[in-house]
Amino acid sequence: MAPSAAARMPAAPGRADRLLAWFATQRRPLPWRADPDPYRIWVAEVLLQQTRVAAVVPRFTSFVRRFPSVGALARATESAVLKEWEGAGYYARARHLHAAAREIVAHRSGHLPRIAAELAELPGFGPYISAAVASLAFGEPVVALEANGIRVASRWTLEEGDVRRPAVRTRLQHALELELPRHRAGAFNEALMELGETVCLPRHPRCSSCPVAADCRARQELPDPGSVPAPRRPRARPHVLAAIVALARGDRWLVRRRPSKGLLGGLWEFPGGRVEPQEAFEAAAARELREETGVSARGLRPLGVVEHTYSHFSVTLHVFLGEWDGVGRAVGDAPLRWVTRDEFDRLARPAATVRAMALVDRPTGEASRGSGRRPGRRAPSNRGARARPGPRARRAHTTASPTRPRARR
Ligand code: ADE
Numbered sequence: 001m002a003p004s005a006a007a008r009m010p011a012a013p014g015r016a017d018r019l020l021a022w023f024a025t026q027r028r029p030l031p032w033r034a035d036p037d038p039y040r041i042w043v044a045e046v047l048l049q050q051t052r053v054a055a056v057v058p059r060f061t062s063f064v065r066r067f068p069s070v071g072a073l074a075r076a077t078e079s080a081v082l083k084e085w086e087g088a089g090y091y092a093r094a095r096h097l098h099a100a101a102r103e104i105v106a107h108r109s110g111h112l113p114r115i116a117a118e119l120a121e122l123p124g125f126g127p128y129i130s131a132a133v134a135s136l137a138f139g140e141p142v143v144a145l146e147a148n149g150i151r152v153a154s155r156w157t158l159e160e161g162d163v164r165r166p167a168v169r170t171r172l173q174h175a176l177e178l179e180l181p182r183h184r185a186g187a188f189n190e191a192l193m194e195l196g197e198t199v200c201l202p203r204h205p206r207c208s209s210c211p212v213a214a215d216c217r218a219r220q221e222l223p224d225p226g227s228v229p230a231p232r233r234p235r236a237r238p239h240v241l242a243a244i245v246a247l248a249r250g251d252r253w254l255v256r257r258r259p260s261k262g263l264l265g266g267l268w269e270f271p272g273g274r275v276e277p278q279e280a281f282e283a284a285a286a287r288e289l290r291e292e293t294g295v296s297a298r299g300l301r302p303l304g305v306v307e308h309t310y311s312h313f314s315v316t317l318h319v320f321l322g323e324w325d326g327v328g329r330a331v332g333d334a335p336l337r338w339v340t341r342d343e344f345d346r347l348a349r350p351a352a353t354v355r356a357m358a359l360v361d362r363p364t365g366e367a368s369r370g371s372g373r374r375p376g377r378r379a380p381s382n383r384g385a386r387a388r389p390g391p392r393a394r395r396a397h398t399t400a401s402p403t404r405p406r407a408r409r
Contacts, residue, residue, distance in 0.1 A: 015156075015215040016179045016188055022211035023191035026198070028053070031061055038112045038137035039070050045132045046097055046124070049146070050090045050311075053197060059088060070110050073101035082266050082348035089311055091264055091348075096124025114138040136186040143176045144189040145169065148196025154229040155200060155218035163229045202226070238313045243285035244272025244353075246360045247297055249324040252338035255347065256292060259334060268337075268347040270356060272317070281318040289322070293330045297322025304359040308352035319356045 027033065030053065032044035043063055047056045066084050067073040073081070078098055085094035100122040104112060112119065116134035119125045125133075131144035143149075150163050153172040161168035181188055199206050203226045207213045218225035247254040247270070260266045271292040275284040282300050290296055300320040308315050330336045339347070344357065 015212050016181050018211045018215075019191045019195065020181070020184060020187055023187060023194055027190070027194055028198075031057060031064075036137065038133065039073075040064055041137045042112065042129070042133050043097070045129055045136070046093050047088070049128070050088065050093065070101050070104050070112070073098060074105040074110075078260075078266060079348060083346065086267075086348045087351055087354075089351075091267060093124060095260065095266060099123040100125065112137070115140050116142050132189065135189050139183070139186055141180055141182040141185040143173055143180055143185075145173050145176065146193065148193045148200075149176065149189070151202060151229060152192055152196045152200045155205070155225055156212070156216050158217035158221060159229060164232065203231075237309070240313055240315045241275045241318075242272055242315060243275050243281045243288060243318040243320065244270040244356060245285050245289045245297060245300065245320045245322050246270050246303070246356065247289065247293075247295070247322050247324055249338055251340055253341070253344055254293060254295070254324070254330055255337055255339055255344060256332065257335040257337075264350045266348065267350050267353070268344070269350055269353040270319075271332075271336075275318070282320065285318065285320040285322075292332045292334075293336055294332065295328050295330045296325050298325045299323075303356075303362075306352050306355040306359065308350075308355065310351075315352055317352050317356055319359050321360060 030044075032040045040060075044056065044060050047060055047063070051059075063084055067076055067081070076098065078095060081094050081098045082091060085091060088094070103122055104110060112133065113122070114134065115138070116127075116130040119130040119133055120127070128144055128146050131140075131142045132146075134140035135142050135144055145153075150169065150172055153159070153176050154163055157172070157175050159168060159172060161171070163169065163172070176192070179188070195210070195212075199210050205219075205226050207216070207219050207225060210216070210219070213219045216225065218228045222228065245254075254271060255268045256271050257268050258264055258266060271289050272285060273288040273292065275281060279287075282302070285300055286296065297320075300322045303319040303321050306315075306317040306319060308317070330338070337343075349357075
């Protein structure tokens with residue numbers, strides 16, 4: 001077995017003190033730091049898991065204004081929470097946040113548990129969030145290890161293993177546990193992350209500004225401290241090719257709620273789905289509309305194409321406009337609604353659906369030509385900046401991942 005990182009570099013006396021002294025003067029004035037209430041810390045940490053601090057600040061501010069307490073979040077509907085989360089991605093996190101708030105109100109008198117082991121029993125509380133909330137909000141002496149801490153600790157200890165391996169993470173965790181000041185665990189964890197975000201950067205660490213450079217093995221022993229940890233190979237993202245239909249009935253549009261669990265769970269979108277190998281886009285759109293809703297369009301017109309990249313996959317959506325043919329009722333295995341344009345805006349939607357709607361909204365061009373009855377025309381919008389007018393329907397090849405069984409977008 002490889003020697004533990006801790007064995008290879010015993011905790012440097014004073015390293016934690018120097019880090020904490022640096023943090024005391026250099027910490028950024030972030031909104032969840034001004035009022036370190038456990039609920040706010042929890043919301044911030046969930047948001048910080050998925051994006052950069054700069055992007056989290058406005059989202060956090062808006063979220064806690066809308067849901068200022070555990071009680072307010074628990075009282076909200078899941079739809080309201082998803083709408084607030086719209087565009088942030090990782091919607092399961094929003095659903096878990098909401099479910100955990102309800103559990104805390106129902107079974108814990110509205111108070112978050114104070115230790116990581118108990119927090120970990122709540123929905124959405126993995127090892128990182130549990131340790132972060134327990135240490136930052138309640139001072140429990142536990143290490144909260146996320147990507148920044150992993151990078152910093154790898155450099156301090158000159159970790160050679162692959163940091164994606166659980167055994168390597170455990171090693172780094174143990175190395176940090178030896179340094180953790182028992183009465184300042186929250187500040188230590190936060191300082192480590194802050195150092196990773198502002199100084200110990202992934203490729204070009206700013207070692208000359210680092211308060212603990214003298215105690216860092218990567219800095220002391222390598223020509224390029226940024227080479228640790230070894231950069232990971234970019235993940236291959238599956239690509240999904242799909243066709244969707246904006247189906248109009250008077251001034252209403254047919255929309256479908258995705259199943260609550262799974263990808264983009266609980267969000268509302270136009271009916272549609274994957275294009276099968278060798279299937280024409282228009283045929284795929286008509287088939288998906290029929291399969292998902294039981295109704296059909298009088299005809300379908302290509303509106304354009306939306307390209308969107310989510311965290312785990314990318315999608316090309318071929319967007320069609322159609323008018324209900326007046327036959328039958330819309331029924332499917334998921335909730336369906338005929339909504340006005342304004343009602344649609346109030347529902348939580350995947351980013352690609354928002355872009356598809358922008359194609360429908362376009363006042364000129366292919367989408368608007370020849371459709372005197374097209375409902376819900378709006379002022380020009382540039383929200384579809386990444387949407388482009390599409391080719392005429394043609395035969396498609398699909399690059400959809402063979403490992404994904406007909407997943408919806
Ligand atoms: N990244 C995750 N949590 C953080 C925090 N509390 N402060 C700074 N960066 C973070």
